[in-house]
Amino acid sequence: MIKVGDYNLLRVKKETDFGVYLEGIDQEILLPARFVPHGTKIGDELEVFLYHDSENRLIATTQRPLGKAGDIVSLRAVSTTKQGAFLDWGLMKDLFVPQSQQLTRMAPGQEYLVKIYIDELTGRLAATEKIDRFLSNEHLTVKEMDQVEMVVYRRTDIGYVVIINNQHTGILHHNELFRSVEPGDKLSGFVRRIREDKIDVVLGQPGYKRVENEAQKIMRLLQENNGYLPYHDKSSPEEIQEFFGMSKKTFKMTIGALYKERKLEFTQTGIKAVEEE
Incomplete structure (x- = not known):
């Protein structure tokens, strides 16, 4: 089955001076020579992305766009017309946003959060700023502790609304966020709690996997600093965040685990790696 707006593994059927033709279901698809x-x-067999060119012909490319059909991404507008705007999404042919699919009139050079979709009438790829209609928490496809991909949607008083796996909305609370983010940023995290249809998410990995990754980071930093670091459980959250890139809670939990494993010891002024015998 051929998937427009997505990656397909297709077999080379014949060669020409201007490219090769790939086997489709009921047609041959050109992959231009430059690609x-x-x-x-x-x-x-080649992995190619399929879309329609300016003459509405199905065409293949080995370029990798910034998003595929169904993705929600932040893209930069490059030009506008009375009919709509065109966004740079990493392919030679820009992605069209109809005027009716814009929340406010787009301006060249500005970034916009959009969903890439296939227009039902034309079968061509397009984008829309009207994302809410594609999002629902009525039937969840995630559960607590699931790892998820997120896109920052908008800021609220309690944190940021994020789009989860291009399907749901969740909240990343301010007290769980230890770095600056902007709408359109892509983040990885996991589902901490689900209350009815409300989803709370945090960054990083769940449970012990998260501790193991942070533990490796602390041990690496110790090795890079001659086995000693002037940080401990009395250090300020700001100092720990700036140096380690983690919350004080995670830091304390991780150094506690490393102490129990006899990989580090505490001093009056910091932490010290235990020398291997």
Whole structure:
């Protein structure tokens, strides 16, 4: 099955001076010569992205756009017309946003959070700023402790609304956030709590996986600083965040685990790596 607006693994059927043709279901799809990998021959399978060119022909590329059909991404407007705006999404042909799909009139050079979709009438890829209709928490596809991908949507009094896996909305609370973020930023995290249809998320990985990753980071920093660091459980949250890039709570939990494993010891002024015997 051919998927427009997505990646497909297609076989090379024939070669021409201007590219190669790939096997489709009921048609041959051109991969222009500039995108054909060196050494490609008939019978090879290539991973390509499919979309329609300016003449509405289905065409393939080995370029990787900034998003595919269904993705919610932040893209920069490059030009506008009375009919709509065009966004740079990493391909030669810019992505069209109809005027009816804009919340406010787009301006060249500005970034906009949009969802990439396939227009039902034309079958062509387009983008829309009207994202809310695609998001729902009525039937959740995630559960507590699931790792998820998020896009920052908007700021609120208690934190940031994030879009989870391009499907749901959740809240990343201010007290769980130890770095600056902006709408459109992509983040990785996990579901901490689900209350009815409300989802609370945090950054990083759940449970012991998160501790293990932070533990490796602390041990690396110790090694890079001759086995000693002037930080401990009395250090300020700001100092710990600036140096380690983690919350004080995570820092204390991690150094506690490392102490129990006899990988570090506490001094009056910091932490010290235990020398291997």
